[in-house]
Amino acid sequence: MGSARDRLEAIIAEFADLDGREKLELLVDFANGLPALSAEYQARKVAEDRRVHECQTPVFVWTEVDGGAARIVAEVAPEAPTVKGFMAILAEAVNGRPVDEAQSLPDDMLERMGLADVLGMMRSRGLRAIMARVKRGLAEKATVPA
Amino acid sequence: MPDAAPEHVLVTTAWVAEHLSDPRVRIVESDEDRALYAMGHVPGAVEIDWHVDLQDSLQRDYIDRAGFERLCAAKGISNDTTVVFYGDKNNWWACYAFWVFKLYGHQDCRIMDGGRKRWELDGRPWSTDRVTPAAGRYAAQEQDGxxxxxxxxxxxxxxxxxxxxxxxxxxxxxxxxxxxxxxxxxxxxxxxxxxxxxxxxxxxxxxxxxxxxxxxxxxxxxxxxxxxxxxxxxxxxxxxxxxxxxxxxxxxxxxxxxxxxxxxxxxxxxGNCVRVPIAKGAAPGGAEGTASASPAVHA
Structure with a gap:
């Protein structure tokens, strides 16, 4: 298994080859693959304020570091498959990898996947904001000694 | 007076289900989240996306008349087609697309009341089929100011x-x-x-x-x-x-x-314009007070 960057590059290449409709279908596949929250996180969702308030649909995200390895845990409402699929892609890239590697994820990933044109400017901005939030969350955790 | 009585402009999911293969009717989905259409749409429905299909990419404006004509033709919509819009989020994007269609003078536009949510609650089927309608013939009017x-x-x-x-x-x-x-x-x-x-x-x-x-x-x-x-x-x-x-x-x-x-x-x-007035606070004129309708919001 490669670095977080290598994993994401493979996903980007997979998207880049598809037509617009297929890109959205692959995004839905990723969305369907995002695991449901464990009981622990279900409880924490209630106890902690993890709601991403920028999103109009309910989105909850945790950026965790276990022994130096990154782990994104997220719950996204089923009516927002684009955000859900995007979160699953980020999780697939960084989960289990050293936390610093998350910072090397390319900010132009949506353009290179060809999703920026399919989703349009406003939705793409929203996804970039989610990526910035995840990167920042992991960076903050990385600086705290385990 | 409105163009039509509410019972005419608003159609139920049952009405749509009965008209799925009616050649005079085109069902159009418009969503906040485009991947919803890929996940499953009303059988035979085409998608029109406001970001990608209805906006001009250079000027901050809608597509022009010729662009609208091309869009309609590609989606199998002619001037006399009954176009029924539906979508996510209480149909807000569906209403947006409806409004743009009215802007270019489309005669018979309707909304499927309740949109995706009501279709789902009514237990109606979703389809992931690719919809490739026969091209429509369209002549739009200038924007209706x-x-x-x-x-x-x-x-x-x-x-x-x-x-x-x-x-x-x-x-x-x-x-x-x-x-x-x-x-x-x-x-x-x-x-x-x-x-x-x-x-x-x-x-x-x-x-x-x-x-x-x-x-x-x-x-x-x-x-x-x-x-x-x-x-x-x-x-x-x-x-x-x-x-x-x-x-x-x-x-x-x-x-x-x-x-x-x-x-x-x-x-x-x-909110970005130079020298236009704005007001802050709960009152219309901006002073303190309560002018909001009670916000019993359930979005």
Whole structure:
């Protein structure tokens, strides 16, 4: 298994080859693959304020570091498959990898996947904001000694 | 008077189910989240996306008349086609697409009441088939300025003290919320509302299941409680003109307001303009007070 960057590059290449409709279908596949929250996180969702308030649909995200390895845990409402699929892609890239590697994820990933044109400017901005939030969350955790 | 009685412009999911293979009808899905259509759509429905299909990519405006004609032809829509819009989020994007179709003079536009949510609740089937309709033949008219308000018209309207409706959340209306930390600012440099505007958050038009509230309840809200007049010129706005197209639809087609326009530039334009007045706080004029309709919001 490669670095977080290598994993994401493979996903980007997979998207880049598809037509617009297929890109959205692959995004839905990723969305369907995002695991449901464990009981622990279900409880924490209630106890902690993890709601991403920028999103109009309910989105909850945790950026965790276990022994130096990154782990994104997220719950996204089923009516927002684009955000859900995007979160699953980020999780697939960084989960289990050293936390610093998350910072090397390319900010132009949506353009290179060809999703920026399919989703349009406003939705793409929203996804970039989610990526910035995840990167920042992991960076903050990385600086705290385990 | 509205173009048609509510029972004509609003159709049920049952009506749509009966017309799925009617060659005179084209079902159109418009969503906030485009991947929803890929997940499953009403059988035979085409997708029209407001970001990608309806906006001009260079000028901040809608596609031009020729672009609209090309879009309709590609989606299998001719001038005499009955176009039924539906979507996610209480049909707000569906109403937006409906409004753009009216802008170019499409005659027979309808909304499937309750949109995706109601279709799902009614246990109707979803399809992932690729829909490739036979090309339509379309000749659009020039934009209908009677349903679209541009900035200078809004300013004149505001100065004359005419009916203005702000359909955003009370926090946005009062000027407390613009955008969140770290989120890209796609808002405005000032927060608040257009002086004189009443605040009726758009979800107040809708039931929990995404359908529109009964006309009697809507009349009670807009006409009896807020004292709005059907015959007075009215302009509705929100942040980018999408939520207000839903309220525009309610006022024009369900309540029969004779002269109502959507200000699609909305707060994203107004809150950035040089030398236009804004008001902060809960009152229309900006002083302290309570002018918001009670925000029983369930978005």
């Amino acid at each position: 009677s349903i679209r308000a541009l900035r200078d018209e809004v300013l004149k309207h505001q100065r004359a003290g005419k009916q203005l409706l702000d359909v955003r959340s009370p926090e946005e209306y009062r000027g407390e919320r613009m955008h969140m930390p770290e989120y890209p600012n796609e808002g405005a440099v000032r927060g608040g509302h257009i002086p004189g505007a009443l605040n009726v958050p758009w979800p107040m038009n809708c039931n929990e299941d995404g359908t529109f509230k009964p006309v009697k309840q809507l009349e009670k809200l807009y006409i009896r409680e807020l004292k709005m007049k059907r015959r007075s010129p009215t302009i509705a706005y929100c942040r980018i003109g999408e939520r207000s197209s839903l309220t525009w639809f309610v006022l024009k087609y369900l309540l029969g307001f004779g002269n109502v326009r959507n200000y699609d530039g909305s707060w994203l334009e107004w």
